[in-house]
Amino acid sequence: xxxxxxxxxxxxxxxxxxxxxxxxxxxxxxxxxxxxxxxxxxxxxxxxxxxxxxxxxxxxxxxxxxxxxxxxxxxxxxxxxxxxxxxxxxxxxxxxxxxxxxxxxxxxxxxxxxxxxxxxxxxxxxxxxxxxxxxxxxxxxxxxxxxxxxxxxxxxxxxxxxxxxxxxxxxxxxxxxxxxxxxxxxxxxxxxxxxxxxxxxxxxxxxxxxxxxxxxxxxxxxxxxxxxxxxxxx
Amino acid sequence: xxxxxxxxxxxxxxxxxxxxxxxxxxxxxxxxxxxxxxxxxxxxxxxxxxxxxxxxxxxxxxxxxxxxxxxxxxxxxxxxxxxxxxxxxxxxxxxxxxxxxxxxxxxx
Numbered sequence: 001x002x003x004x005x006x007x008x009x010x011x012x013x014x015x016x017x018x019x020x021x022x023x024x025x026x027x028x029x030x031x032x033x034x035x036x037x038x039x040x041x042x043x044x045x046x047x048x049x050x051x052x053x054x055x056x057x058x059x060x061x062x063x064x065x066x067x068x069x070x071x072x073x074x075x076x077x078x079x080x081x082x083x084x085x086x087x088x089x090x091x092x093x094x095x096x097x098x099x100x101x102x103x104x105x106x107x108x109x110x111x112x113x114x115x116x117x118x119x120x121x122x123x124x125x126x127x128x129x130x131x132x133x134x135x136x137x138x139x140x141x142x143x144x145x146x147x148x149x150x151x152x153x154x155x156x157x158x159x160x161x162x163x164x165x166x167x168x169x170x171x172x173x174x175x176x177x178x179x180x181x182x183x184x185x186x187x188x189x190x191x192x193x194x195x196x197x198x199x200x201x202x203x204x205x206x207x208x209x210x211x212x213x214x215x216x217x218x219x220x221x222x223x224x225x226x227x228x229x230x231x232x233x234x
Numbered sequence: 235x236x237x238x239x240x241x242x243x244x245x246x247x248x249x250x251x252x253x254x255x256x257x258x259x260x261x262x263x264x265x266x267x268x269x270x271x272x273x274x275x276x277x278x279x280x281x282x283x284x285x286x287x288x289x290x291x292x293x294x295x296x297x298x299x300x301x302x303x304x305x306x307x308x309x310x311x312x313x314x315x316x317x318x319x320x321x322x323x324x325x326x327x328x329x330x331x332x333x334x335x336x337x338x339x340x341x342x
Contacts, residue, residue, distance in 0.1 A: 082274075
């Protein structure tokens with residue numbers, strides 16, 4: 001079957017408005033990863049114009065053809081609900097992959113700080129560093145498996161797991177939340193070291209604090225996105 | 235009833251070659267004489283789900299100044315389609331035998 005083409009179709013401004021209004025309403029009802037939402041809107045925009053062209057080929061004028069296309073695509077709320085599981089899976093996957101990719105960079109920046117601050121003989125690490133390490137270890141024990149699970153649950157195995165998208169969003173939100181907690185612990189420890197433990201190596205401290213602050217901000221936003229995508233699931 | 239066979243229908247629509255989402259809807263409508271008219275909120279998300287499962291893959295192109303996403307079967311998708319066809323034949327043979335009071339066909 002030949003695909004409906006778009007060439008030779010000059011849409012009227014009113015047809016453009018009808019389709020833009022439909023896409024705006026749909027876009028407002030999608031929750032989750034921004035890139036995935038943009039891809040869905042772009043795909044449906046093409047679909048709406050393909051439908052408009054098909055209706056024009058059947059003799060309808062441009063505006064009526066666009067109106068018929070919008071009617072054919074149905075209530076944007078229903079379309080958004082249909083995409084809920086895919087957005088939850090896409091969001092969970094992107095967040096999980098993002099955390100797994102950036103985690104080592106943040107960790108390395110903190111290890112660099114420890115190595116440069118307490119490298120001289122006689123400068124012993126404070127005893128509280130052991131507590132910080134234990135808390136961070138706990139965070140990693142939650143965050144790494146949760147992030148890895150979100151990637152697995154949103155990938156091919158999800159074919160056999162009906163609850164895959166919901167679980168992917170939940171595990172990714174858990175991983176992101178754990179990273180937020182871990183970054184807060186590290187930043188608080190840095191502040192305490194600066195005030196009570198005789199200071200730290202500042203270039204490395206700025207690097208580590210910057211990395212954790214950035215990751216904290218992104219992870220908090222990612223967790224909210226995952227939870228929003230999960231909340232829209234039917 | 236269609237819901238249980240949605241994946242098979244979509245895979246069958248893509249068997250001849252790559253199609254974009256609306257063309258898949260049109261292909262199903264045309265091939266069924268208008269009897270199968272699946273809603274957008276079903277077809278497009280199902281295509282995404284099939285891609286996530288590795289049964290189809292998508293690619294973006296430019297068409298008339300707009301971005302177009304087209305789907306095509308993967309090798310796993312062709313195997314899944316063969317499986318869907320086999321399941322459907324067995325199911326329809328069973329139901330036909332029951333509804334029409336025919337004996338179960340014995341293999342030759």
